[in-house]
Amino acid sequence: MVDDKIRACVIEDEETARQSLVKALNKLNDFEVVCSDGSVDGGVKAIIENEPQLIFLDIKLFGGDAFLLLDELRRRDFDIPPVVIITGFTKFEYAKKVFNEYKNEVITILEKPFWEDWEIKINSILEKYYESSPVLNTKIYDNKIIINEKNKSxxxxxxxxxxxxxxxxxxxxxxxxxxxKTKEYTTNKSLKLLENDLPPNFIRINRYEVLNFNKVYEIDRKSDTVFLKGIKDGFSIGRPYKEPVYVFLGLK
Structure with a gap:
């Protein structure tokens, strides 16, 4: 069964502050810190590789700032999860600027020092996070996906x-x-997290899509396009995913 904890990433240039926040979050039942870093380049790499569900992001970073990191994720067409901006008192106005310019990504601001009213701050972050997420939890168990909404499963x-x-x-x-075939559901779990627990007939064919290959009826190898039963439009196989797809099909 998949863990219900929120997969978090901490990007903070001050090592002591970063380690303290990672340790504090991991002590809570609500979070699992899956990556951390102190620089723009390292942060971008960590976020893309680990696909966290929530990012704690400091304003000042080695090699740049929060603006540069978020801009780089956008440039790479990465689906940025909710972001909590970390800031000290002297940088609060700058943090508000980030909040305003990235209002689609930033859900709240966490002021330093973290430990003042820590419980209140964390509860506020959780509330804002779940407000931005249409579905609270998703699990895979015994070849069933269970989506827990507020009032039903x-x-x-x-x-x-x-x-x-x-x-x-x-x-x-x-x-x-x-x-x-008949319905569409939405979950706030990452594709990477769900993919790891799916049956082996589910194969990722590009950055954004995983197909049930039991539903495939045709593959156009010239255009690298997959067709599913009952769906008119095909699905394109991304270049990095081409070899594993064809290996799965026994074509390589």
């Missing part, structure tokens, strides 16, 4: 799923959608 058999796809929503954030 939805259970989907993986055999009924055609594909998973990240789609943009109005506020610019990427959300993972689950498509069956």
């Amino acid at each position: 939805l259970i989907i058999n993986t055999d009924d799923i055609d594909y998973f796809a990240i789609r943009k929503v109005k506020n610019g954030l990427g959300r993972l959608h689950i498509y069956t």
Whole structure:
């Protein structure tokens, strides 16, 4: 069963502050820190590789600042998860500028020192995070996907799923959608996190889509396009994913 903790990443240039925040978050039942760094380049790399669900981001970083890091993620067309800006009192006005210019990504500001009213600050962050997430929790168990919403739980058999796809929503954030023949569901879990727990017939064909290959009826190898039963449009295989897809099919 998939852990319900929020996968967090801490990007903070002050090593002591970074380690303290990582340790404090990991002590809570709500978070699992999956990556941390102190620079723009290292932060971008860590975020893309680990696909966290929440980023704690300091204003000042080695090699630049929060603006530069967020701009680079946008340039790479990365679906930026909710962001908590970290700042000290002297940089608060600068933090508000980031908050205003990146209002689609930044959900709140965490002021230093962290430990003043720590419980209140964390509860506020959790509230803002869940406000930005249409679905609270998603689990995979015994070939079933369980989506826990506020007032009900939805259970989907993986055999009924055609594909998973990240789609943009109005506020610019990427959300993972689950498509069956008759319905569409939304979850705030990352594609990478779900992919690791899916049955082996689910294969990632590009950065944004995972297909149920039990539903595939044709593959155009000339255009690297996959076609699913009952769906008119094809799905393009991304270049980095081409070899593993064809290995799975026994074509290499």
